[in-house]
Amino acid sequence: MSLVALAFASAAAAQEVRPGGGDTQLSADGDASSAVGGGVEDIVVTAQRRNENLQKVPIAVQAFSETELEAAGITSTVDLARITPGLTYGRGVGLGSPFLRGVGTSANGPGTENSVAVYVDGVYYATKASAVTDLESVERIEVLKGPQGTLFGRNASGGLIQIITADPSDDPELALKAGYANYDTVTLSGYGNLPLTDTLAANLSASYWNQGEGWGENIATGNDVNLTDKFNTRGKIKWEPSSSTRVTLVGDYAYLDTSVGLALQPLPGLKPALAGFFTGGKYDVDLDTDVGITSRSGGVSLKVEHEFSFADFLSISAWRGTHYTFVLDNDYTAVPRQTSIADAREDQYSQEFQFSGGTPSTLQWTAGVYLFSYDGNQTFTNRGIGFPTLQYSGLHGRQRAASQAVYAQVTKELFPRTRLTVGGRYTWEKRKLDGYFLSASLAGVVTTTPVPDQKTSFKKPTWRVALEHDFADDVLGYLSYNRGFKSGVYNILSLTGAPVRPEIVDAYEAGLKTTFLDRKVRLNVAAFRYGFQDIQLGSFALAGSISLRNAARAEIYGIDVDFEVAPTSRLRLSGSAEWLHARFTSFPGAPAAVPLPTGGNSTANIDASGNHMIRAPSFTANAAVNYTVPVGDGEIDFNLNYTYSSKSYQEFDEYLFVPELSLVNAQIAWQINDMYKISIWGRNLTNKFYYYNMSAVNLASTGSAADPRTYGVNFEVRF
Secondary structure (H helix, E strand, O other): OOOOOOOEEEEEOOOOOOOOHHHHHOOOOOOOOOOOOOOOOEEEEOOOOEEEHHHHHOEEEEEEEEHHHHHHOOEEEEHHHHHOEEEEEEEOHOOOOEEEEEOOOOOOOOOOOOEEEEEEEEEEEEOOOOOOOOOOOEEEEEEEEEOOOOOOOOOOOOEEEEEEEEEOOOOOOOEEEEEOOOOOOOEEEEEEEEOOOOHHHHHHHHEEHHHHHHOEEEEEOOOOOOOEEEEEEEEEEEEEOOOOOOEEEEEEEEEEEEEOOOOEOOOOOOOOOEEEEEEEOOEEEEEOOOEEEEEEEEEEEEEEEEOOOEEEEEEEEEEEEEEEEEEOOOOOOOOOOOEEEEEEEEEEEEEEEEEEEEEEOOOEEEEEEEEEEEEOOOEEEEOOOOOOOOEEEEEEEEEEEEEEEEEEEEEEEEEEOOEEEEEEEEEEEEEEEEEEEEEEEEOOOOEEEEEEEEEEEEEEEEEEEEEEEEEEEOOEEEEEEEEEEOOOOOOOOOOOOOOEEOEEOOOOOEEEEEEEHHHHHHEEEEEEEEEEEEEEEEEOOOOEEEEEEEEEEEEEEEEEEEEEEEOOOOEEEEEEEEEEEEEEOOOOOOEEEEEEOOOEEEEEEEEOOOOOOOEEEEEEEEEEEEEEEEEEEEEEEEEEEEEHHHHHEEOOOOOEEEEOEEEEEEEEEEEOOEEEEEEEEEEEEOOOOEEEEEEEEEOOOOEEEEOOEEEEEEEEOOO
């Protein structure tokens, strides 16, 4: 099927109105679950590409309903790290870099994909710009931990963030929300659903965020930094010509303009090479250039579902496009030595055909074909007094990829209450890199120097084997072995460099999922061990350049715990934790920073074997309390959320790290009646200062500040 592009998008707005104000989840048989007198509710997930009760899925999954996300103040994929132990989210140059259980990718640039894949309504979001996306009209989010190399496959060697948004329904609905927060932040959002005929329905959501005051100031220019403006919209049309056929057309667009992740300041006590110690405020910078990223992206998808007598058929056709530009001051001072400007465009097309069938009591099966095409290019230039004879110097690179995969998975009941799952996927991929170096003289004469094209190909099998047993109706135990694969890739900033090899993750996991005490307690535990080969890692080599390499091997093991306690219908306690051991077992020739007395760093090569992996804290946890009090025709909901992370290393040499971190968030929401709702919320209430990213380059050791304390009020009306 061919698709015509409608729009562009990136990461979009927050504080949006979400459809369906209730928190009812559907049980696996399609009936609404109940919690009369207290008790945890069933949660349906699609971790195995079919609707299943979370407690019956032999995979470590954390699932969040739209009500849970709203109560915890989760408005963006970046926020998910606060409620998902083991997940961290980097914001290098404003792009998204999720890490899960120590597996992730810190490099950036067109063609570089994350090791933790992001899917929205079944569509893979390949670009790192789209990994930072707002959560609008969300029905639920599933975070799948560990390689998902069979049913999802596409570069999900570390795991998967799956976002499911609301489909059009047969009930008319209109919801509007307005909010105001500190830093002069105004938010507006809306959601509407309209049945058009007996077989046709449509919905539309939109959200807008305008931050009038930045968290800090650029001392050199006097302008605000750490400032964000964004807009996001999504629409769906659903057509059901018969009880066995459904067609859904989806379109989305988003705009983002922010300096978060690019407002880099020299770290306290570490002198930059070109200036004295930084003495500005925690959220300030002192740069000759105002930095930031502007991104527009979006896409169109068409999903066709049909129930044949022998199987269910699914087709998902999708196009996505992204255009972003960013400006980065690469000397990190007010000296106009080097400013880097990137202009990138990325397009992707995907097509999936899938058949599935069978019954849980006998044999369930899924098989499909996945096709993917990618085309991304970037012009990257440097300018400043560091290039005295030129207006600018840089390069233009283009990276293309074409991938095909076939996959199948079957689950067979071996004995009563015991099942075996076996699945496999085979992926073929071709990559091509071409481009040229360019420069402009002071007179404006542009010179280009082409470089020879490069081509390569990769092909790998991945698989899954799982044995599960129901020890009781509410107790599931499982053992699994999964192999994950992430394709090799070129570094678009190194036109003559060889591609890095594919990275491979072999993951072993043992888990127990339980519900007990008359369904008042849910407790899930998973122990895991990874063998990690040819890890793709990015590092800053010189100011303005990034190297991409394979670290030889690493070993990862740990334990995940996830629980929920609902002693009454009004009180809900929940929490999760992860203990993680993530170390390089062989990494000779790793880059290391050596601080210089005069400022900045020199670079040395070390043996990083035995060092901590980056962005892999040894212990992470979160806990939440939700309490509801009936008031008149409505109710008041109280939510308190606590997040903890131990020390997190940011570089292979363990030189820079984010210290242990505790964050406290809270919300009080008064549902006055079925129509009106008022919420007061606060994030990072203790005003803890920390960094999203830290890096050591030749001119300075720098960090980009994360969100300070924010608070505000929202008013919502529903019709």
